[in-house]
Amino acid sequence: MQFLKTLFWVLLAIVIAVFAVGNWTTVPVKLWSGLIAEINLPLLLLLSFLAGLLPTWLFHKAMYWRLRQRLHSSERSIADLRSAAIAAAPPRDTPQPPGDDLSIPPASVLHAVPPGVA
DSSP states (O other), X not given: OHHHHHHHHHHHHXXXXXXXXXXXXXXXXXXXXXXXXXXXXXXXXXHHHHHHHHHXXXXXXXXXXXXXXXXXXXXXXXXXXXXXXXXXXXXXXXXXXXXXXXXXXXXXXXXXXXXXXX
16 A cells, blocks of 8 residues: 555656646746746746645644644543542442332343233
């Protein structure tokens, strides 16, 4: 799988290099106050690509960091609640009060067929 990934990136680099060599022309870019900058087309395309990519990438990293912080906070809360529940739970050696019997009924009671049903 690593070979295919490397092959993909090498082919992409070759395509970009061929495009850059084939389109190596200067393009006039009008700036403020009548200034005109002449810049090579591949460099202009790279700059415009990075101008669109960087804000999106920074937003993604900020959201990833924020969600990771929320996850760590939730995990700490769960760990605190579990330790508090374990500390508050009665020891297993003491019998439970009769009203707190939450045992599961036997399977025969759950699947009993009423009389008269075939």
